[in-house]
Amino acid sequence: MSFDASLPFGDCPVPLVDGREILLGHGSGGRLTAELIERRILPALANPLLDPLDDAAQLVVGGARLAFTTDSYVVTPLFFPGGDIGELAVNGTINDLAVAGARPRCLSLAFILEEGLPFDELDRVIASVRSAAERARVPVATGDTKVVQRGAADRLFINTSGIGEIPPGVMLGSARVRPGDAILVSGTVGDHGIAILSKRKGIDFEGSIRSDTAALHGLCAAIVEATGISLHAMRDPTRGGLAATLCEIAARRKLGVECTEAAVPVDDGVRGACELLGLDPLLIANEGKVVAFVSEEGAEAALDAMYHHPLGRSAARIGRVVEEHPGRVILRTPIGGERILDLPYAEPLPRIC
């Protein structure tokens, strides 16, 4: 879910354009996305379920504590190193449930297909949905298929929504983040975005960069189990990357965040590609990483749980939440300086997921 791009506009150093039409940047996870959500969607639809703006809504139905989330996938190309749109759609929605501490129970699957889409492409995507859903043991419970004329969509879009069950005693959310929380990330950042970019531009980076798309519910459950009430929130750093996640938490909680740049794990190939292209890996989308906010007494246990899970072997402690400079993320640079980590007006890579 991407209503989570909330930012405090009063603090925005860039004057925001209130134009007359949607720009590509409104979907990028940057400031324009935040503007769209904050100014146009939230004021109309505000309600207690939507307002927390976490990756999944939490609600009680018939005595059951549920997590509920939705995401549309418009990634181009459909097939990329390390995955495809079908696997991404299954894993992405599972992850939004997982970071709420929920056990994913089922998914919906809705296709919008462009007339002329070759059946073999559709079949590959369906097979990928199947294998991702089977691997995660989360069934597709309901679906929909629409077709639009040639030129009215770009090949194939997917929406997946999901329902998860939140176990008793688990209560996670950005509202619980507090000063002193350690910030952990489960592995290298930027892999997904750079993999998409390499495929799109036909650039063959060294070390064959692959998307990190993965279902994180096993890893998240292990973190929950290891930490108990000391775990305050988990997030899925997709569009806008790690930076968007940290900026959103700082903005929403009116707290400061300190992050040590050198502590953030980045794959060598991704780092090289970013240097070549002038991109910051902290701003690049991930599809198989979790950011955890955990009180100091639970931090080592959380990190240990990550290390012991196959998807958390490169986990690292990257920073902490502070009372100072509320709303701002301060990055300590390798040369001993400090800079404000800010979201770009529009992220450089559209249609990354």
Add this chain to the structure above:
Amino acid sequence: MSFDASLPFGDCPVPLVDGREILLGHGSGGRLTAELIERRILPALANPLLDPLDDAAQLVVGGARLAFTTDSYVVTPLFFPGGDIGELAVNGTINDLAVAGARPRCLSLAFILEEGLPFDELDRVIASVRSAAERARVPVATGDTKVVQRGAADRLFINTSGIGEIPPGVMLGSARVRPGDAILVSGTVGDHGIAILSKRKGIDFEGSIRSDTAALHGLCAAIVEATGISLHAMRDPTRGGLAATLCEIAARRKLGVECTEAAVPVDDGVRGACELLGLDPLLIANEGKVVAFVSEEGAEAALDAMYHHPLGRSAARIGRVVEEHPGRVILRTPIGGERILDLPYAEPLPRIC
């Protein structure tokens, strides 16, 4: 949800083309849609939650009985007589829950926006979502917004998924339909499709035909309350119209359906438009009607409940389920004849919802 276009291909009188690409007709609710679902999607994703192929999946989570459904909306034009894509998306997903006998509890809302979409159009759609959700008292709990380049989508698409709670004792589904069941429809058929067509073609039919888009959970709850266990199934006759609903039930339950054409309520304006255009109102989409399958002892009570609800004033008993001619829908024509009511290869109106 539209995985519900299941048909027995062995009985199909038209040879099915197994082409190499998606055709517009694959989204029309006709035989091509059924072929797509039955041959490509279901074999890959089959599981006990998906297999009943009703308008909503039914599952138990944490002791709660849930209904879960999804639908994407690609209707063109976005604004049409009697409604718009926003209202349609809210009502349509509520209705898929309602016909499962569920109380709708919350919706998700996911936009795919085309670069260049004027903000005033987006704002109108958001306002319409808001008012439809408020009127129905079903909040939007979670959301997503994606943007694609100019030409990569047609203005604006919406996906809504929804969760409903199924009250104790309510157990509806096409699997419960049995010989002897009366078939009721809550009002006139074909209004939505003809309203879209009139707007699209700039035809101004007499009597100003309007979409029937409406949230049916109040009406459905009244039917459930009035009938108890004698109510077997309810359906939402959208793409493919009343004909698709009857053909699907006949095919899936391997039972016959008899329908009296003259008993099916059709608005005079819609009938005139259909005659002019050579369309059959039974094949045209509805967005505010329910079809109920109810045992004979409950039929009058169900009809009475419909009559007493503002959305069921034109309700009618239109036919019954029989053991004869399994898989076929026989239409008794006004001149005393009989004909097989069959789905067209592809419905004549694409992007109707």
